[in-house]
Amino acid sequence: MPAARNPVAVRSILGSGLGIALFSSAVFGLSGSFAKALLETGWSPGAAVTARLTGAALILAVPAVLALRGRWHQLRDNWVTIGLFGLIGVAACQLFYFNAVARLSVGVALLLEYLAPVLIVLWLWAASRKRPRAATFAGTLLSLAGLVLVLDFTGAVKIDLIGVLWGMAAAVCLAIYFFITAKENESLPPIVLASVGLMVGAAVMWLTAATGLLPMAFSTADTRLGPWITPWWVSLAGLIILATVLAYVSGIMAARALGSKVASFVSLTEVLFAVIWAWLLLGELPGAIQLLGGVLIVGGVILVRLDELRGDGGTSTARKAGALDHANDVEPVP
Template identity: 55%
Template sequence: MRNGAAAGLWWAVISAAAFGVSGPFAKSLLEIGWSPGAAVGVRIGGAALVLLIPVLIALRGRWTALRGSALTLIIYGVTAIALCQFFYFNAVQRMSVGVSLLLEYLAPVLIVGWLWARSRRAPRRLTAAGSVTAMLGLLLVLDLTSDERLDPIGVIYGLAAAVCLAVFFLMSAKADDGLPPLVMAGGGMVVGAVAIGVMGLVGIMPFTFEFRDVTLAGWQTSWLVPVLGLVLISTVVSYFTGILAARQLGSKVASFVGLTEVMFAVLASWLMLGELPGPIQLLGGLLIVGGVVMVRVDELRTPADGVPPLNRANDVEPVPLP
């Protein structure tokens, strides 16, 4: 492996691990009384402040491109950042971090269905098999035969996060944006922070804060620890390393490695919160991840007839996962 590709692989793994700890950090705040809106607002607002200066530097000489992409940036900031995190944190409030993230990662399967409906052209066999595998995994994650049922509202929030993540993937694959990845990420954070502030003021996303100690990995610590973790590790570090990975690996390989976020999230929630999905749910999680991997592998294949697969996206540098 070339040095650049090896470095890119490490950046991608670091990015996935940094994203993976966002759920445990957020849940520690939710458990002491923070509302999901407050956790999202602090995470996105804090990251927007940290990234503001780098974004302004990156925009030198590119203000025209920013004006031309304003609508894209607004949709991205509101849907892929603000609402995606809001739905995910609401799911985490009602269910385990691992189950919530597994539901969110059904996004690639939703994209297959959307593209199939839009183009009226059936996906290729490997993509179809991956979609079916992921849906079987979803049934196991929901564990419908268990006496201990998942919170149905939490499941709805998890699936809503999957829809927002699907929007993120579709927007990240657009090749005509003209905005650098850092501007798309930082600008989206600013838009998302404004959207969260407005929703908080009108009561759609209420803010409730509790400034007392939280429990992480069995230790009592200040509420500032998960707040700093959410802002600096799970947002700033994860986005920055994700951009580096995308530049050195390309979007397809970088997003493929990004699937390890599920593994890191389950591991982090076990170590930091003592949460671990049951055996049936873990098997379902493996099927979901396996199905998504099959879909992604199909994206990397080049058809003999030269026609791109149904779910293939342009190989552009994406903004890292939200």
């Protein structure tokens, strides 16, 4: 009887984990739309990022303290990982992405950021001087071809060059994030890394603003979300609670149910959800050429991921660098 029930149990667990992973991608994909709604009323990207990080850090502080259960030495033992995660993986990545969103459509900005796996492949290729396997190489070329279409050099859709540079900077930060968090660390609970990383990111943003290096502009003007005119705090609450807190918690649950590799693979659907949300809430939709480019980028990343998942021993790109695994089962906040 136990043997007969095992396949059903496995399918049930997989289905449950897959549903949670898709939910996580869906709420992560809301971040660009909520942020842009605030930016269009006069918020600066720095202010939106700072408010998001601060609010989410405060909410996640309670479960993080419970997860530590008095083992505060874990913070001291992992201060380098936490610091780099908060500075680059949280603060810089989000700031650059929001700056890109301020100048580009949400879909295009996120597609640029999701070139991170391709950047990792190119970096490893240059560092090791060893050509990737055929599928990884093909996926990289496919994504680069998609990038050309997303940038739409024909001029059918106007692309802001500064916005593109911000999007590529976000991709670089995301790639560095994967390297930072690639080392397996069983002593630090994922929720603790997420919470303390957000705190570090928020502290960096506030300190940068206090020095005058980061413009901080807030607005209490109403925001527009689809057909609705809402108070500013509705978009901010959505950015903090839905697109950060719930996104993180559900992402951790999905990674534990599916495994970090499969969960991070499913997280690629965030691009699709972000485009859909931007269309429904902001009336934004990339042009036909850009949508085709987006398909090529995502298809290329899928090829790279599939090649990594079928890699054995230490031969796969991800295992060579540990770069594409979401170590500690924590996803980045775009």
